Amino acid sequence: MEIRILEGDERNLCNRLWAQAFSRGERSTNWIGDDEGNDEDKPPVVVCGVFDSAGLQACLTINGYQLYFGENVILPMGGIGGVACLPASRGKGYAGALLKFAIDKMKEDKQPISALFPFSWEFYRRYGYEWVGVQRDTKLPTKILSTCLETENVRLLEDNEMERIKPVYEKFAKGYRACLKRPESIWKDFCTHSEKRFRYIYVAEFDGEIEGYVNFTLPEEGDDAHLREFVTLTPRARRALFGLLKRHEMQFTHFHWKAPEDDTLWGAFYHWDIETKIRPVYMGRVVDAETALALLKPSTYFRGEFRLKLVDRYAPWNERVLRVAFGEGNVEVEETEAKPNLRMDIQAFSQLYFGSPDADYLLRAGRVTVEDEVAYHALRSLVSGPPVFTNDHF
Numbered sequence: 431m432e433i434r435i436l437e438g439d440e441r442n443l444c445n446r447l448w449a450q451a452f453s454r455g456e457r458s459t460n461w462i463g464d465d466e467g468n469d470e471d472k473p474p475v476v477v478c479g480v481f482d483s484a485g486l487q488a489c490l491t492i493n494g495y496q497l498y499f500g501e502n503v504i505l506p507m508g509g510i511g512g513v514a515c516l517p518a519s520r521g522k523g524y525a526g527a528l529l530k531f532a533i534d535k536m537k538e539d540k541q542p543i544s545a546l547f548p549f550s551w552e553f554y555r556r557y558g559y560e561w562v563g564v565q566r567d568t569k570l571p572t573k574i575l576s577t578c579l580e581t582e583n584v585r586l587l588e589d590n591e592m593e594r595i596k597p598v599y600e601k602f603a604k605g606y607r608a609c610l611k612r613p614e615s616i617w618k619d620f621c622t623h624s625e626k627r628f629r630y631i632y633v634a635e636f637d638g639e640i641e642g643y644v645n646f647t648l649p650e651e652g653d654d655a656h657l658r659e660f661v662t663l664t665p666r667a668r669r670a671l672f673g674l675l676k677r678h679e680m681q682f683t684h685f686h687w688k689a690p691e692d693d694t695l696w697g698a699f700y701h702w703d704i705e706t707k708i709r710p711v712y713m714g715r716v717v718d719a720e721t722a723l724a725l726l727k728p729s730t731y732f733r734g735e736f737r738l739k740l741v742d743r744y745a746p747w748n749e750r751v752l753r754v755a756f757g758e759g760n761v762e763v764e765e766t767e768a769k770p771n772l773r774m775d776i777q778a779f780s781q782l783y784f785g786s787p788d789a790d791y792l793l794r795a796g797r798v799t800v801e802d803e804v805a806y807h808a809l810r811s812l813v814s815g816p817p818v819f820t821n822d823h824f
């Protein structure tokens with residue numbers, strides 16, 4: 431068996447494999463594309479493959495994204511976009527070997543964190559990934575809404591005005607950990623009409639400032655509408671856009687969208703017919719703990735110190751004892767010979783680093799071993815911050 435990065439035309443070999451795994455063998459699929467990361471609008475994609483005597487047997491892609499981690503931090507992230515193995519070669523450890531290879535590659539490419547949308551939580555947990563964030567999938571019947579005067583401030587966004595909602599998204603995204611700093615390719619998809627249907631982007635605009643937007647296509651008759659994105663920076667923008675959605679009562683009786691853990695919908699109103707499902711946002715992993723910690727920019731009010739020991743079978747560089755000291759908004763991290771005063775596995779540390787579930791939750795769940803209370807409180811304040819959310823899939 432040989433594992434290597436696929437370059438040039440070789441990348442197209444993956445299409446056949448992916449077609450079998452994800453699109454019922456459809457022949458027209460072009461998953462990987464042949465631009466080899468030369469298109470500036472798209473994130474760079476690394477394609478890794480496992481070869482044996484019969485050729486390419488399994489592949490995995492790493493998308494190079496940037497994530498907002500609150501107001502002041504942007505982190506390079508390796509987004510695992512898919513893993514597939516030919517049916518006759520499954521169960522031989524090929525997918526596992528690719529994940530191990532990808533973790534090494536992300537470290538080399540200076541992507542200190544990684545994330546993925548799992549087909550199985552169990553499968554990726556063994557490679558150090560763990561669920562992070564809590565998202566609220568909300569479904570709401572149009573009939574319980576009412577229009578209001580503020581709905582007069584809603585208008586359809588013109589095709590040439592896309593630039594105007596990007597700052598609204600950015601402001602929203604910086605209020606969370608893990609929203610993508612969206613590459614142009616995502617913005618293009620965001621506003622493209624599908625072959626069959628128009629896409630509608632409505633904005634709520636007050637005194638020339640856009641305070642919120644909603645993006646959707648109309649569903650098949652009888653189906654619920656899915657809002658691709660529903661972002662509001664102010665309560666009045668949400669009221670205004672709800673009024674607009676109310677006017678779609680004849681086109682759909684219900685609509686649903688994905689909202690972050692701290693969404694304030696219930697603060698505006700509650701109704702028995704609102705359905706809210708909660709589930710993890712996705713799985714996260716810290717690839718390189720030393721770099722990831724050093725990139726944080728804690729509040730200047732916080733200072734502290736701790737010594738951390740992680741268990742990380744697939745990233746042995748994370749198993750060194752790290753001394754972490756922070757103050758004045760900076761973090762210093764170095765290897766130390768001293769004994770650690772905090773211990774945990776990489777799965778718990780990844781959750782802590784993404785910030786949801788938080789330190790107290792993990793402590794109560796028995797996932798963190800504390801030998802020094804002061805050290806624990808230092809760690810707790812270092813990783814405190816906004817919730818995890820993303821509205822993009824990869």
Ligand SMILES: CC(C)(COP(=O)(O)OP(=O)(O)OC[C@H]1O[C@@H](n2cnc3c(N)ncnc32)[C@H](O)[C@@H]1OP(=O)(O)O)[C@@H](O)C(=O)NCCC(=O)NCCS
Pocket residue numbers: 451452488511512513514515516519520521522523524525526527548549550552553
């Ligand atoms: C999932 C997949 C990539 C695994 O490939 P593989 O090379 O057989 O994986 P490995 O040999 O490294 O690991 C096999 C292990 O994964 C486990 N596994 C496989 N599919 C699983 C699933 N759906 N849920 C949970 N575990 C699963 C197996 O039970 C096995 O565990 P074991 O080692 O304890 O026996 C392969 O089955 C596949 O291509 N499936 C179709 C595409 C897909 O679903 N990809 C993942 C989503 S992006």
